[in-house]
Amino acid sequence: MERKVAPKRSDNKKRRKQSQFDYMEVYRQLRTNIEYSSFNKDIKVVNITSSNPAEGKSSVASNLAMVAVAKYKKVLLIDCDLRKPVQHKIFKASNKLGVSNLMKNMNELDIDNEAYFHKFKDSSSEGKLYLLTSGKAVPNPQELLASERFKEMIDRFREKFDYIVIDCPPLNAVADAVPVSSIADGTVFVTSARDTDKRDAKNALTMLQRSGANVLGCVLTKVDTTNRSYYSYYGNYE
Ligand SMILES: Nc1ncnc2c1ncn2[C@@H]1O[C@H](COP(=O)(O)OP(=O)(O)O)[C@@H](O)[C@H]1O
Numbered sequence: 001m002e003r004k005v006a007p008k009r010s011d012n013k014k015r016r017k018q019s020q021f022d023y024m025e026v027y028r029q030l031r032t033n034i035e036y037s038s039f040n041k042d043i044k045v046v047n048i049t050s051s052n053p054a055e056g057k058s059s060v061a062s063n064l065a066m067v068a069v070a071k072y073k074k075v076l077l078i079d080c081d082l083r084k085p086v087q088h089k090i091f092k093a094s095n096k097l098g099v100s101n102l103m104k105n106m107n108e109l110d111i112d113n114e115a116y117f118h119k120f121k122d123s124s125s126e127g128k129l130y131l132l133t134s135g136k137a138v139p140n141p142q143e144l145l146a147s148e149r150f151k152e153m154i155d156r157f158r159e160k161f162d163y164i165v166i167d168c169p170p171l172n173a174v175a176d177a178v179p180v181s182s183i184a185d186g187t188v189f190v191t192s193a194r195d196t197d198k199r200d201a202k203n204a205l206t207m208l209q210r211s212g213a214n215v216l217g218c219v220l221t222k223v224d225t226t227n228r229s230y231y232s233y234y235g236n237y238e
C-alpha cells in the first residue's frame with residue numbers, strides 16, 4: 001500500500017504546514033519520553049486515550065506509530081475505537097476486516113495477511129508500519145475489549161511486533177478503554193488545551209488509576225502555536 005505523506009486532518013492542515021518540522025520532531029520527543037517514562041519495564045504496548053471525543057487521540061496515535069518506525073522494526077497501530085473508528089480514514093485503508101473480525105478467527109492470525117494487516121511500503125514507513133483497523137461494527141465493544149481473547153490477541157502481537165500503539169475511545173462516555181489500558185504497558189492521556197474540562201480529565205484519570213493502568217503522562221494538544229510548541233508532553237500527569 002502506498003502512502004506518501006503524514007496523515008493530516010482537515011481543519012489544521014495550514015497550521016501543520018507552517019510547522020511541519022517541529023511537528024514531527026515533537027512526536028519523536030514523545031516517543032523518546034515514552035521510552036524513558038518507565039525504568040521498571042520496557043514499554044512495548046502503548047494505548048492512547050482521553051476523557052472526551054475530539055481531543056486528538058487518533059491523531060496522536062497515528063503520528064506516534066509513524067515516528068516509531070525509525071526506532072522499531074515492526075510497528076503495529078490498532079484502532080480499538082470500535083464505536084468511532086478513524087484510522088482507516090486517516091490511512092485510506094479498507095475497514096472490511098479488522099479487530100472484531102480477527103477476534104472471531106484467531107487461528108488465522110497471520111501478520112502477512114494484508115486483508116487484515118495493512119502494510120505501508122512508502123519511504124516514510126519503510127515497510128515497517130502495519131495497521132489493524134477496527135473491523136466490522138459490533139453491538140458490544142466493551143465486552144469484546146474486556147475479553148480474555150482480546151488480551152490473548154495482544155499477547156500474540158507482542159511476539160510478532162516490536163512496538164504497538166492502540167487508539168482508544170474516550171473514557172467518560174464509555175469504559176471501553178479501561179481494560180485496554182490495563183493490558184497495555186503504558187497509557188498516554190491526551191488533553192486538549194482548547195476543549196478539555198479539568199473535572200472530566202480528573203474523573204478519567206481516576207478511573208484509569210483505579211483499574212491499575214500505568215499512566216505514563218499527558219499529551220496536550222490544540223495548543224495556541226503562536227508562541228508555544230505544537231504539542232506538549234507532561235511526564236507527571238498530576
Ligand atoms: N494538535 C491538534 N491541533 C489542532 N487540531 C487537532 C489536533 N489534533 C487533532 N486535531 C483535530 O481535532 C479533531 C479530532 O481529532 P482526533 O485525533 O480524531 O480526536 P479523537 O481521537 O480524540 O476523537 C480532528 O478534526 C483533528 O484534525
Ligand SMILES: [Mg+2]
Nearest residue numbers: 057058081086
Ligand atoms: Mg479517535
